[in-house]
Amino acid sequence: MRSVFIQTYPIYHDLLDTEQWLGRINRDRWMPGILADMGSEVELWGGDYEGSVHKSDIDEEGMGSYKIRLFETVSDQSQTKKHYSDALVEYAKSYDADLHLLKGVDGGVGIRLLNQYLLPEDKPFVFIIGGKFYTGNVPKADLVFYETEEQKEKLNNPGWRFWRRAVEEERLLRLPKSVDTDLFSPAPDLNKKWDIVCVGRLINRYKTYDELEELSEHFKVCMVGGGPAKEEFEKKFPKIDFVGQVPNDEVPNYLNQAHAFIHPGENDYFPRVISEAAACGCILLAFADSIATDVLPTDCGLRLDRDSYVQEIKELFDDKVLMKQMGNNARNYAVECLHKFSTKKPMEKMLQKLDFHFH
The missing domain is CATH 3.40.50.2000 (Glycogen Phosphorylase B;)
Incomplete structure (x- = not known):
């Protein structure tokens, strides 16, 4: 099984250069590693000012290695979140993954991929939502990872928002935050400044x-x-x-x-x-x-x-x-x-719901 995680906002949206982004190890990097350790062939894709290829070898039991591909973006919009990548779309067509997991619902990289490939070709995809939780594409996802009960309620029951389509509860899974509790830990010897x-x-x-x-x-x-x-x-x-x-x-x-x-x-x-x-x-x-x-x-x-x-x-x-x-x-x-492996059980449930199996 081939799985691809896609950062739908360009990596520089958070004011980071390529090296800084690669050095930021968090849930976005742990989830691909956990899924790789579970048996999937995994890659992580994103948009950058220039294309490059890297390998993620997180030295952590329970996390496998995977390839990171960064694709050149088209930056014809002033807002960086709207930047997209035709190079990523073309590569996705040739790579032919079994499952695409999109981090964010409104980033230009993801919207371009959805409109140019995933939706026309009816490819399975999952949204990993963070802040913004709804666009017209969200109800089209095979599954949606949400983070809070308020998001779940609004997705499942749009209420007076008549223009929104509800996302059925069976297609919703809660995804916890993940933090390195060894790096982020109390330091009682530090003075409180x-x-x-x-x-x-x-x-x-x-x-x-x-x-x-x-x-x-x-x-x-x-x-x-x-x-x-x-x-x-x-x-x-x-x-x-x-x-x-x-x-x-x-x-x-x-x-x-x-x-x-x-x-x-x-x-x-x-x-x-x-x-x-x-x-x-x-x-x-x-x-x-x-x-x-x-x-x-x-x-x-x-x-x-x-x-x-x-x-x-x-x-x-x-x-x-x-x-x-x-x-x-x-x-x-x-x-x-909120530990590093907090997302493992939700991803196991995702595979069960979508009836994916590793061979």
Whole structure:
């Protein structure tokens, strides 16, 4: 059986060059390795400014090796997520995989592949959804991996959204986040330099981080991440420590120097960094109107009200016993539910549902 994982956004969409992207080992890299170890011939494809071929040899029992192919993109759109690759489409036609697993539902690389090959040729494909969870192509997938119960409910029951087609429950599977709980782990010997840390890309009009300004009036706040709006945000939020973009394997160092991690976004369902912060034993903070309890369990932190979040955090920080309990609970949550192999059982269920067998 031949399986291909496709990154539907170009790899440079996250402001990474080829070497940096190849060095980022996370769920996108573990899932192909796990499926390869289960017996499938696996490749991982993506779009890049230039084509290249690499081999993934993750030194981990239970993960097989696989080839990584990066294909040259056509960048005639200002938004990088809309960039596509005709070279990838042509190679897909000749490769003739048995199953295609698309990470993301609205990236240009994936849309081009769907429109030019997978849909016209009626090829089996699976969506691995993250933030955005619906396009007109989602109900056409043989199976959809979702991350949160809210996504599942909206996919299965569009409600008043009459233009959406429902995705039947038997074609929906929950996919946990995965984090390296050895790399992202508590460092009790590190001093707590900040009260709260935030990690994210600094892009204006996409993420404003306005809540951090208010927090910085009451707490020591650190912002980890780079992007085109970094200088603008540094001027806008002078009391926040901006450390810039750091390699992913250095992020734990910053998470471990803060008591709590906050995700201030409004449009995300389950950001990966919540898992990473939990694995480091950070108290988890997010806003209740965007992050649900199946993502942030109530014993691991606070789901905040946007009208009273400063006071809620102050009250928590006054209770040192509760703070320690929440940090320990967050670490246990990551170790038990969000480890490297958290996706193995869902992929086994996928193969059963799609009636794929290894020979």
